[in-house]
Amino acid sequence: DQQVKQNSPSLSVQEGRISILNCDYTNSMFDYFLWYKKYPAEGPTFLISISSIKDKNEDGRFTVFLNKSAKHLSLHIVPSQPGDSAVYFCAASAPGGADGLTFGKGTHLIIQP
């Protein structure tokens, strides 16, 4: 049973436009959400996070939005750049966070020139 769902296996966006990656979760106990970026042959790299007490967190070109009532979060990248082409994983943790993160299956973002 997938507790964190990324329903788009891939997404193609033109360079300079906005990329929007979506993530849904089912476990209402999750209170902290993260996005990781992964290049081939490398481990996931932390990108941005958001606590459940917030609905938005921004870091440069990256913004994460959280809609708790819908159990939905999204990552916006604007403007998209070629180096953003990677697999993006949504992850979530429950209170305490010590038992690790639950990841989605990832979305492969392709930025076209």
Place this chain on the structure above:
Amino acid sequence: DTGVSQDPRHKITKRGQNVTFRCDPISEHNRLYWYRQTLGQGPEFLTYFQNEAQLEKSRLLSDRFSAERPKGSFSTLEIQRTEQGDSAMYLCASSLATGNISPLHFGNGTRLTVT
């Protein structure tokens, strides 16, 4: 480079053999995690340590898997009597437990192929 280091990067073994992987976390991090990732999936939690104590194990971690972190620094993950289904990327991550939530920092993984 002071990131999480994993060794080896690749391991090919025959079914039934034992394998051991090593992870060196970021030096000041007291939490260490093992994850497994198969093709088309996200990383799946296996186990984690706080210092030398193994505090949580996933049901994915069968009896053939054992992890240690003897001195609270590096960790090893051993798989005994490997099976073809064990073929995956094994990822190690570390974090610093503080009052605030700290993101996990991942290594580049060990890719295991069981033939």
